[in-house]
Amino acid sequence: MADTNICPKFEKALSILNKRWTGLIVFQLLNGSQRFCHIESEIGISGRVLSERLKDLEKEGIVKRTVYDETPVRIEYSLTEKGLALEPVLNAIQNWADNWMEQEAVN
Amino acid sequence: MADTNICPKFEKALSILNKRWTGLIVFQLLNGSQRFCHIESEIGISGRVLSERLKDLEKEGIVKRTVYDETPVRIEYSLTEKGLALEPVLNAIQNWADNWMEQEAVN
DNA sequence: TAATTAACTTACTTTATGTAAGTAAGTATA
DNA sequence: TATACTTACTTACATAAAGTAAGTTAATTA
Numbered sequence: 001m002a003d004t005n006i007c008p009k010f011e012k013a014l015s016i017l018n019k020r021w022t023g024l025i026v027f028q029l030l031n032g033s034q035r036f037c038h039i040e041s042e043i044g045i046s047g048r049v050l051s052e053r054l055k056d057l058e059k060e061g062i063v064k065r066t067v068y069d070e071t072p073v074r075i076e077y078s079l080t081e082k083g084l085a086l087e088p089v090l091n092a093i094q095n096w097a098d099n100w101m102e103q104e105a106v107n
Numbered sequence: 108m109a110d111t112n113i114c115p116k117f118e119k120a121l122s123i124l125n126k127r128w129t130g131l132i133v134f135q136l137l138n139g140s141q142r143f144c145h146i147e148s149e150i151g152i153s154g155r156v157l158s159e160r161l162k163d164l165e166k167e168g169i170v171k172r173t174v175y176d177e178t179p180v181r182i183e184y185s186l187t188e189k190g191l192a193l194e195p196v197l198n199a200i201q202n203w204a205d206n207w208m209e210q211e212a213v214n
Numbered sequence: 215t216a217a218t219t220a221a222c223t224t225a226c227t228t229t230a231t232g233t234a235a236g237t238a239a240g241t242a243t244a
Numbered sequence: 245t246a247t248a249c250t251t252a253c254t255t256a257c258a259t260a261a262a263g264t265a266a267g268t269t270a271a272t273t274a
Binding site: 006007009010011012013014017018019020021022023024027028042043082085086088089091092093094095096097098099100101 | 134200
């Protein structure tokens, strides 16, 4: 990316949020801690990309991966404080969608 | 994309906003009407993709393309009412970035 | 006349995503 | 015991999206 005049924090934030699936994953996790397969089927993402995204989001401190040492192990993903702080962003999008998106068939 | 339980308007909105560059383009146009080359150099996007995105955003009714019939012609891009309504979304992201993003080198 | 600018488009390369199958560990079912 | 199934992934390969660089058209300036 070339040099810009835009606030680097803002730009960094957008580079995370602009990635495909990130918004939906965070939105989904706002409902609470969830397992890999559950997120996968709820939002219709492929396992390959979900795995990748969750790692990215973990690295960014937005998502937390917790291993419950039962048998068999249970692994759950949840939002950190930083991740929860994205709720107003998602709400703003929801609000915009309600006011401006036409109800139409998706394809 | 597979079936989900998520509000279709919200999902549609995310499918637009989640696309690379969309956020930055809208953010840039919040400063007012601008020409192609200006947007291109300000946000560091390639002409190829900018052209594509502006067409998408126009189709979605978020951006308006105006041709001023001078010589040489001047073409300007601006936000529609629907596009301007995205300001709270960008503000929410800016706010989150200010509170949670660490200042660090962008590679 | 040559060089420059704006607004793109085209051709080609690289990166991201999708699809499908595979793996490892454990569970349930016949 | 053997077969099938579940979870949480990973791997290999195919397709789609984005980046890079050069080209186009029309007009302007040096």
